[in-house]
Amino acid sequence: MASLKSLAKETAIYGASSIIGRFLNYLLVPLYTAKLSAESGGYGVITNMYSYVALLFVILTYGMETTFFRFSNKSDENPDTVYSTSLISVGSTSLLFIAIVMLFLSPVAGFMGYEAHPEYVAIMACCVAIDAFQAIPFAYLRYKKRAIKFAALKLLFIFLNISLNLLYFVALPRLYMDYPQFIGKFYNPDFGVGYAFALNLVCTAFITFFFRRELTGFRYVFDRRLMRRMLSYSLPILLLGIAGILNQTIDKILFPFLCTADNASRELGIYGAASKIAMIMAMITQAFRYAYEPFVFSKSNDKDSKETYSKAMKFFIIFTLLAFLAVIAYLDILKYLIAPDYWSGLQVVAIVMAAEIMMGIYFNLSFWYKLIDRTMWGALFSGIGCVVLVAVNVIFVPRYGYIACAWAGCAGYGTAMLLSYFVGQKKYPINYPLRSIFGYTLLAAAIYAAFIAMPHIGLIADTALKSLGLLLFLAVVIRAEHFHLPHRR
Numbered sequence: 459m460a461s462l463k464s465l466a467k468e469t470a471i472y473g474a475s476s477i478i479g480r481f482l483n484y485l486l487v488p489l490y491t492a493k494l495s496a497e498s499g500g501y502g503v504i505t506n507m508y509s510y511v512a513l514l515f516v517i518l519t520y521g522m523e524t525t526f527f528r529f530s531n532k533s534d535e536n537p538d539t540v541y542s543t544s545l546i547s548v549g550s551t552s553l554l555f556i557a558i559v560m561l562f563l564s565p566v567a568g569f570m571g572y573e574a575h576p577e578y579v580a581i582m583a584c585c586v587a588i589d590a591f592q593a594i595p596f597a598y599l600r601y602k603k604r605a606i607k608f609a610a611l612k613l614l615f616i617f618l619n620i621s622l623n624l625l626y627f628v629a630l631p632r633l634y635m636d637y638p639q640f641i642g643k644f645y646n647p648d649f650g651v652g653y654a655f656a657l658n659l660v661c662t663a664f665i666t667f668f669f670r671r672e673l674t675g676f677r678y679v680f681d682r683r684l685m686r687r688m689l690s691y692s693l694p695i696l697l698l699g700i701a702g703i704l705n706q707t708i709d710k711i712l713f714p715f716l717c718t719a720d721n722a723s724r725e726l727g728i729y730g731a732a733s734k735i736a737m738i739m740a741m742i743t744q745a746f747r748y749a750y751e752p753f754v755f756s757k758s759n760d761k762d763s764k765e766t767y768s769k770a771m772k773f774f775i776i777f778t779l780l781a782f783l784a785v786i787a788y789l790d791i792l793k794y795l796i797a798p799d800y801w802s803g804l805q806v807v808a809i810v811m812a813a814e815i816m817m818g819i820y821f822n823l824s825f826w827y828k829l830i831d832r833t834m835w836g837a838l839f840s841g842i843g844c845v846v847l848v849a850v851n852v853i854f855v856p857r858y859g860y861i862a863c864a865w866a867g868c869a870g871y872g873t874a875m876l877l878s879y880f881v882g883q884k885k886y887p888i889n890y891p892l893r894s895i896f897g898y899t900l901l902a903a904a905i906y907a908a909f910i911a912m913p914h915i916g917l918i919a920d921t922a923l924k925s926l927g928l929l930l931f932l933a934v935v936i937r938a939e940h941f942h943l944p945h946r947r
Contacts, residue, residue, distance in 0.1 A: 539834025
């Protein structure tokens with residue numbers, strides 16, 4: 459129980475920074491959707507570009523975060539040498555990536571559909587390279603259990619990014635109308651959506667200066683033999699990561715090529731904006747991952763580790779189901795996070811959240827092959843899931859548009875989740891409380907169905923009734939779990 463309490467404490471810190479940060483980041487969604495109309499396709503460009511960035515981040519970190527945790531916790535390895543070798547490796551490949559993109563900027567921008575704006579590609583290439591390098595000192599903070607600094611830097615980036623976006627998308631455009639000559643020295647209205655990328659680069663670069671302690675004060679050593687062992691462990695994780703991130707982003711990357719609508723960027727923008735409302739699931743799974751990954755490796759030698767993993771899975775599912783119901787219950791309020799001309803995409807919210815739950819479960823299941831150093835299993839599962847996702851997109855997006863993207867996510871994550879569970883039970887069996895998990899899932903599904911079937915009788919009345927549904931779910935969980943808690947004397 460002490461270990462679970464420690465996990466809960468760190469998850470709370472990481473979760474607070476993640477949830478607060480994501481909530482603050484939501485300020486950019488109404489900002490962008492208000493300033494970049496659906497018809498302009500501007501938000502579609504942002505959605506598409508950041509999908510490429512997410513994929514590139516996985517490639518440029520090539521599994522070194524998880525590898526760092528694994529090797530730092532080995533008794534026969536020097537954690538400082540592992541950290542130094544990881545830093546040098548990821549830093550070198552990030553610099554090489556920037557050089558290649560700049561050398562072939564025009565053809566790369568043309569392939570991505572941004573031949574008119576190659577500067578977008580150049581800016582985001584620099585941004586993702588810096589992000590990849592920062593991933594190692596951020597992982598070091600997690601390894602040292604310095605959750606507060608980790609959270610503070612994440613929040614600092616978000617506060618700075620939001621402030622600059624408000625300046626360049628709200629304040630300066632208004633001032634430019636009255637003082638064009640002066641404001642025009644540092645603001646160009648024609649750059650438009652490009653400021654979303656440029657400001658991200660400024661903020662990302664700024665955060666690097668706060669890693670002085672994590673980047674200095676020790677001797678940099680690159681151990682080639684260690685690197686070979688680390689790469690043998692990390693490369694399957696890279697394949698796993700690529701397949702995993704493709705499950706999250708490939709629909710937004712392929713959509714402009716598959717959509718038959720006249721304005722694919724408009725449709726992609728609507729889908730991207732509506733999906734943002736569903737991202738509370740991503741907040742919870744990300745917060746859980748930050749604390750859970752180092753926790754799992756540190757617990758791997760304990761006798762009760764499997765029991766701990768089992769309990770962690772159950773409570774993870776409970777909280778994600780509660781989050782799912784909360785978003786659906788208050789969707790009529792949450793929809794104001796995006797401009798009204800994007801509301802046609804709200805039909806994907808529940809589907810995207812269901813996919814996020816499956817992704818979170820898959821992540822929790824994934825540790826069996828990491829703990830036995832058989833990460834190729836993860837690459838296989840995610841690869842199969844990705845093939846399913848791509849197939850659904852290719853077959854159905856031309857006919858059904860972005861709604862097919864949402865269902866494709868469920869199909870891909872669901873496939874990977876089931877494969878990991880059934881194979882894992884043979885290779886590294888864990889006695890998950892399936893009866894409780896299925897019971898809570900069915901209860902959440904019944905409450906969701908009631909929400910959908912409920913006739914509209916007014917915002918206040920609807921919200922009150924749906925809140926009762928949330929309380930019902932909580933009451934059942936509290937009553938059921940109460941009987942499993944140890945009695946105190």
